[in-house]
Amino acid sequence: MARIGIIGSQGRMGRAIAEAIASAGHDLAGGIGRDGDAHALAAASDVLIDFSRPAALEANLEAAVAARVPMVIGTTGLEERHHWLIDEATATIPVLQTGNTSLGVTLLAHLVREAASRLGEDWDIEIVETHHRMKVDAPSGTAMLLGEAAAKGRDVTLADVSDRGRDGITGAREVGHIGFAALRGGSVAGDHTVHFLADNERLSLSHLAENRGIFAKGAVKAALWVLAKDAGRYTMPEVLGL
Template sequence: MNRIGVFGANGRMGLALVEAAHKNNNAELGAAYVRSSSPLLNLAVNQLNSAAPVAMDFSDERNVEDIDVLIDFTLPAGMREHLKTAIKQKIPMVIGTTGLNDNDMQTLQAAAQHIPIVFARNYSVGVNLLLNLVQTAATKFGDDLDIEIFEAHHRHKIDAPSGTALAIGEAIAEAKGWVHDDVAVFDRSQVEKEKSQNEIGYSVLRGGDIVGEHTAYFATSGERLELTHKASSRMTFALGAVRAAGWLKNKPVGLYDMQDVLDLK
């Protein structure tokens, strides 16, 4: 049985991960971690999520023990500290934190020399299939092609574009032989010129309780292909992360992604 520890277990995604770990037949929720300053410390987890084990309380994130794999969907600052704990104790880690900068990615690369890590911007099976589909579309259409990516999330999401939208753009850029950062366009408000066909445009919506919607547009003269993924529940991502945790246990050190987990490469 795979004992899973969840960081940020009191957040929206954390509570979904707690439920997913508890419901998975091949996993066991070993701990639900919160900050040492949290008023929830030592209170019953099932007060916030009725699907959690009845006898489990929220634990101090500084006291990690008897855990096979750690899962972290917290903010970047928290993830950096949790990663130090994982390295110190040689515990594999599944990371779904978004909004990471270049230094964070270098930190993950360095950490993966000590422990096995799965890092993905989206743990949905459907989204990871979408990453394959957009690469096919990018290569099969000719050069007379306009590419745009639209994403929508709830109003509480603080990073934009979403990590998933960027992953879609990066997949397209790879298929086209482009350097993503050279072709990504996030703001056209100060540019008065036609759209180049050697660019990937991004647009963003934030509102209400939208869990996550992503669409890649491939537009040519006379037709348009739209590849869309819509998530209706955070449980989609939580189940994928728990699946990744089961896959990661006993893997050699290295940095993996959800494409590895699903054998899509």
Template sequence: MTDVIIMGAKGRMGATLAALAKADEELNLAGVTERSGNTDGLELLDCLVSDKLEELLKAAPRAVVVDFTAPEASLKMAEIAGKHGNPAVIGTTGLDKAQQAVLAEAAKKQLLFWAPNMSVGVNVLLKILPELVKALGPAYDMEMVETHHKMKKDAPSGTALKLAQCLAEARGWDYDEVKQHCRDGIIGARPKNEIGVQTLRGGDVVGDHTMFFFGPGERIEVTHRAHSRETFAQGALRAAKWLSAQKPGRLYTMQDMF
């Protein structure tokens, strides 16, 4: 049985993770964190509750920390987990290249797993999209539209960026050189070497991503829709079980687990 600690247990993802961990016979919910003054009701989870991660790690030395909070908070969590020798699974989006580099460096000495999207479907797409791009050839323009709930703070989504980077790599492009996240005004004709990623926000949409391949006389659309946060939570808990049996040395991802 794998012990887990859930960060931010009263948040949307944190609450889902805690509930699923309680229901999983292969997991033991060893503890949860929440900010000071916001822990009311968490005692019903029948586990350790604290606003200080260090306290939980001392009580659960082998527990895997699962974090879907914010970039800065996730990096701080990874630092604390590393000092105590605890593995950590991070599903936080919006990490920039410098923050990803910090995690990659830390992962040389501690067990770390990071994926901007934990769904099985999205990660299968990351495997098959390069084949589609190469089969269609350079005559097809590639664009993407992503839609999320109105409370999401980062844009484009981490999943959209990962998918778009996958498309760029399949063409042999540097994504930062070809990305177009906003169009406004008289912009002229679309450059050949460009990938547009447009963002929609509203309501309670969990996450939709549609990739468009515009070719001569036809259009192909590939869409992934997440209907529930449980999709991501289940993937993260699966990663927690898997990670506990690995060794440090690199920043693990969903592709490694598959």
């Protein structure tokens, strides 16, 4: 039985993770919100799950490293600096970082990479995501995860081929680019579709999230998986053996 600590426990995802921990038969070591003591939580936990804010990531990683506690990071909106910090921490502890903890999305990303690697550049790739009105970042972490999967399938760097926020006279679509569109409204937990579009045919791969429970369940599964790993950086596909 593992003691799992939640960073960001007061949010909707934090509450869903607490329920998932109980359903899985494990112990909630505790939880902290915006002003909580990450060091105390890390000391009381076997593994941490972080769904808080990018601004808090550095302090959260420091607490996990000091206590030598594994960590699952599901916080979205991370920038390049945050990934450097994660890489530094993985010299001491195992860290699993992902833009989405859903097992279905993890498999979707695998399928997207496979499709992108087999379809030529005459197949345009467009990613459309929809989330609830309260979401603060766009494109979503999941959309970026799917974009990275498509880019890897084509052996390119996403930053070099990413198109976002088209408006006005944009000109013809760039060959080989990956487009993103973000929709916001209502209470949508998260819908993502990757469109592959060629002349006279289209292929669409989708995942629809009906509630946050699927992300919470996946986060707990990831936490239990990373708990048994050596120091290093891990991803959700590895949890599924992909």
